[in-house]
Amino acid sequence: MxxxxxxxxxxxxxxxxxxxxxxxxxxxxxxxxxxxxxxxxxxxxxxxxxxxxxxxxxxxxxEVVVEENPPRFANITDSLALKPNAEWSWDTLASTPDIQKWDPKTPTKNEYTPEDPSYYIWGGLDDHGGVSAYGTKDKPVLIKINSGQGVMEDETGSAVYKTEDLFRANELTRVKSNCDTEEDGLFSQQFYKWQKPGYQPLYVYAITDQANAGTSSDVGIAKSFDDFFNLDYSNALINLRALDAEGNSVTCTFEL
CATH class of the missing domain: 1.20.5 (Single alpha-helices involved in coiled-coils or other helix-helix interfaces)
Incomplete structure (x- = not known):
């Protein structure tokens, strides 16, 4: 127990x-x-x-910075600027923005001047002007933006395109030439270098002609000033003058 x-x-x-x-x-x-x-x-x-x-x-x-007061036709000229080593093509020019109507849209020879070897396309911008491109059958060589307004519509020609309607002032550099004229004359002709940041330089002539019937303007763009004076495009650039201050025919030179 x-x-x-x-x-x-x-x-x-x-x-x-x-x-x-x-x-x-x-x-x-x-x-x-x-x-x-x-x-x-x-x-x-x-x-x-x-x-x-x-x-x-x-x-x-x-955040995207929006440009204040860009040139009126900045979309046009921005699309014409060329990256380094690039060339214009008929197809890319036919895709230029803000063109109201192309006539013609494919490179065509001028039927009224069969001796003219150049090809061209043309597109309207508004009731007063448009964009033309001229070149060989293979590629464009120069661009022309022209406009005009009759004196009966507006004797001041306010709708005629000016350089500030096309280019930003800080991208244009005046180039002196023996073919310059006074800016305030009835006929004025000046030359510029157009350099957009990141793009190759292009060259510009700007003409304003105030006549009895109205005011017109021509602005040409090319990769070289020599292209403007190529005889193949003399009919297209009929307003461009190779004259000195005394009205003598000269070979235009440029202080680049």
């Missing part, structure tokens, strides 16, 4: 000891779990203000 009591007491004490170990293990597990949760909650949190700041930064980076 005594041995049975001793065995029961020993069993009870063993159970209590095991229970104590179990409780300690549970406490340790609880502490580890709490530590893990604390570690999770210490991770950095992206706040709404951070998101807003990033969104604002992206919006600023994507």
């Amino acid at each position: 005594l041995s049975n009591r001793l065995l029961s007491a020993f069993t009870l004490m063993s159970f209590i000891a095991l229970s104590g170990c179990s409780d300690q293990t549970a406490v340790e597990d609880t502490k580890q779990d709490t530590t893990a949760k604390e570690a999770v909650t210490t991770e950095p949190v992206v706040t709404a203000s951070t998101d807003a700041a990033e969104t604002e930064k992206s919006a600023e980076e994507a």
